[in-house]
Amino acid sequence: MTEDPPQIECLVCTSCRRGLAVSEGEERPGSVLRRRLAAMTLEGVRVTGVECLSNCDHGCTLALRGPGRWTYVYGRLDETADLAAIGDGIARYRATTDGLVPWRERPEHFRKNCIARIPPLEIA
Amino acid sequence: MTEDPPQIECLVCTSCRRGLAVSEGEERPGSVLRRRLAAMTLEGVRVTGVECLSNCDHGCTLALRGPGRWTYVYGRLDETADLAAIGDGIARYRATTDGLVPWRERPEHFRKNCIARIPPLEIA
Numbered sequence: 001m002t003e004d005p006p007q008i009e010c011l012v013c014t015s016c017r018r019g020l021a022v023s024e025g026e027e028r029p030g031s032v033l034r035r036r037l038a039a040m041t042l043e044g045v046r047v048t049g050v051e052c053l054s055n056c057d058h059g060c061t062l063a064l065r066g067p068g069r070w071t072y073v074y075g076r077l078d079e080t081a082d083l084a085a086i087g088d089g090i091a092r093y094r095a096t097t098d099g100l101v102p103w104r105e106r107p108e109h110f111r112k113n114c115i116a117r118i119p120p121l122e123i124a
Numbered sequence: 125m126t127e128d129p130p131q132i133e134c135l136v137c138t139s140c141r142r143g144l145a146v147s148e149g150e151e152r153p154g155s156v157l158r159r160r161l162a163a164m165t166l167e168g169v170r171v172t173g174v175e176c177l178s179n180c181d182h183g184c185t186l187a188l189r190g191p192g193r194w195t196y197v198y199g200r201l202d203e204t205a206d207l208a209a210i211g212d213g214i215a216r217y218r219a220t221t222d223g224l225v226p227w228r229e230r231p232e233h234f235r236k237n238c239i240a241r242i243p244p245l246e247i248a
Contacts, residue, residue, distance in 0.1 A: 011242065011243065050243050052241070053240055053241060053242065054196070054238045054239075054240050054241040055239070055240045061240070063240070063242050065242070071195075071242060072178070073197075073240045073242070114178045115178075115179070115239060115240050116177055116178050116179045116185070116187070116197045116239050116240050117176070117177060117178040118135065118177065118187050118189070118195060118197070118242065119135065119174050
């Protein structure tokens with residue numbers, strides 16, 4: 001019996017307008033992204049909405065993190081066109097033990113739109 | 125007796141060339157930044173070098189983090205001109221309990237060059 005990889009978190013910026021003029025009362029692109037990612041029920045992934053990940057000029061934005069892992073922030077995400085690539089990138093991240101997916105193995109959008117990464121607490 | 129604020133970490137990307145052509149063997153701007161920040165011996169701050177924070181197009185880069193705090197990533201730092209502002213911004217971050225320094229109270233460079241922020245583990 002092999003053990004499943006541990007649960008990871010996908011933090012999604014729900015306040016992001018993705019540079020669009022969003023009417024009052026209309027759902028923001030970041031909120032749509034969070035809702036759609038949650039609806040994908042990715043195995044071992046907790047999807048959490050966050051108000052502002054401070055990457056407003058390059059949204060929509062998500063961050064992947066988990067115990068003992070590097071945290072990765074990805075930007076310029078489209079809540080419709082990029083869903084499949086995001087799901088793939090998250091699964092690859094979860095399949096590692098330290099969050100380090102080799103660059104060539106990341107979905108193209110993740111390769112081109114990594115905003116920042118932060119090492120696990122253990123390195124400091 | 126009042127208790128000192130807890131220790132925080134300042135992670136500095138040491139591999140950053142800040143867009144410059146750095147000769148082999150020459151110290152990189154990111155490494156200079158780490159060295160100079162460490163030499164400032166900021167109270168309650170541990171300065172840690174990290175190889176690549178993946179903000180290469182907008183370096184030099186540092187990340188501030190601590191238990192129960194929001195993590196903030198700042199970019200476009202100059203290892204000479206921005207040292208005083210960085211020291212000020214770090215002190216203000218440390219003086220909070222949650223890492224949230226009101227926008228108006230941040231040094232101008234921090235206001236204009238926040239790359240991303242990530243919530244503390246506790247929110248998820």
